Amino acid sequence: MYIIQNALKNVVRNKGRNILLGSIIFAIIATTVVALMITNTSDRIIDEYRGQFGIEVTIERNTQTFVDMRQRGEAAMGINITNEQFIAFADSDLLQRSVIMNSAMIYSETVTAIGQTGELAAGHGFAIAPTMQMHGNNWEDFTNGHRVLVVGEMPVRVNEVVISEELAELNDISVGDTIRLYGTVMEPAAAMGFTPPVYDLVVTGIYFCAAESVGTWGSTTMIRQNEVLTVADTMPGAAIIARYYLRHPSYIDAFEQELREKGLHPIFDVNTDEHLFNAIVGPVEGMRGIVMTFMFVVLILGAIILILLSSIAIRERKYEIGVLRAMGMKKVKVALGLWFEMVTITAICLAIGIFVGSLVAQPISTELLAQQQETAQNIQDQFFAGREIAGLSRVVNDDPITEINLTLGIDTMLQIILISLLLASAAGIAAISKITKYEPIKILMERN
């Protein structure tokens, strides 16, 4: 007990030296508090983002690979991904989620498409050219707010659909009405007697559409208000569009391996849509990287300075240690007293450091995030320049994380306390290791 009492008295007695040590410990702790608060909150945000959205996988035909393989006789024309493969690909533990959508070109004898000026006629290789599109399970625009259901309900069963306000008004269609649509048949197939699929559909809702129609090329099928939306099972034979979302970008190689084993042809490339992910969480990850680097630099430099200072402080106190040893105090007790002094100084600095660090963490993170966003935006602007048609322009519709609300959680507190204890112990051990070299007789003889 007297060791602790004596250590506490020594903290006050040697206040000049201890203020110097304390200043360094405070600087390290305050920096660590800021860094850990930002890091832990960033991690949580990134994890939440991943959990919510995942990382989208793109499966694209590589024309160059196809040409190369065709020249070598390893690939034939007409290689595609079948609907069964799309569905099989979705069965993977590496995926956070998957969305299986389908789509069909359609026309109708009773529903006039917006922008349709003449009668139905053959065209573009079809026996009757399509005037509209029907999408199954494609609800993304409702999620991002580009479409809003204004009347009725969303389709949940086969043969239920929602249509746009414009299409409903043009054709005087109300919720509960039944409409007949036809799928398309290519002219050669029609000549062989194939007939188009017939869809008798109940309108369960009408939506407002704010989604922009990009590059209609004079076709009414490209007008977004002409899209009839239903569940995928309404069109069992229609071409599938699948979207796969990985749990983590690093799983891409393992996922590609799975797809190859499930029959994905080598002419298809498998990639992640990391640019989308980076556009949203990139600034946060960038900021996290900066503060972590800064924290490690401060920790390493701080620890070195602290150890050096402690060693010097102990050298200055070797006479005192010699006297204590001459009085019969055991080495372990001397060491314990010195360690407790360091822990006391650290505890005081910890309290002040946490308080000050908590105050300055939010403005620092806001400033850092703003800088990171600017950098990320510049990179995105360069990357997406001229690529809007490829569909990548939708990234601009996903807002990057612009603000994080820092909180000092229990985990952060524990990490800070652990780091502080380690620092105190490192400095204490550096000092204590010196004590073993100080035999009282030598110290006292030197003094005399």
Place this chain on the structure above:
Amino acid sequence: MSILTLNNVSYRYDGTKKNVLKGVSASFEAGKVYAIVGKSGSGKSTLLSLIAGLDVCTDGKILYGEKDLKEIDRDSYRAKGIGVVFQAFNLITNSTAIDNIVLSMQISGSNERDKKSFAYGLLERVGIDKETADRKVLKLSGGEQQRVGIARALAHNPNIIIADEPTGNLDTDTENDVLKILSSLAHDEGKCVIIVTHSKKVSSIADEVLGMKDGKLTSVNQGK
């Protein structure tokens, strides 16, 4: 009855071949003042550090009662068995006089309930009043520091008091006071007081004077 016995004690410093102490034998009894005299370099202070348990002899034995100092816990011996008064005082300088005494009692594991009161009493006995006792050691005069040093040596009530040139830094009046205290400790309280000194005045209070030359004990004379 011998309280401390030196049996053929020799000592050489690490890395040297020459013995600074060569087969010293002597015995010390309770209730007596011993003076160890000799020229500088004769080995007096080395002998004192061995007796104080600050170092161990290279050859021979130092027996505390019947226990060899080499075989016992010398930290405990220094904390409880002996009290050392140094020429350079060797107090904790950034601490108060009273704290020095209390700390010594705590290290020795003293059972005294009110250690501070006991320490004030001890300091008063060596001529340090309460006001002076509460001052930092650095603000005390040399004589006052030596008195504090003596009080600290007595704080744990040891059987043996060792003093290395205890009056070397003191004026004549203070020297007399310190010698009176040391003499009283032996003759009134039954302690064994061993003083290393150059001073004839100090030797004059000794019951026995041990002369040293070139690391050897050359003479043992009855003092006073």
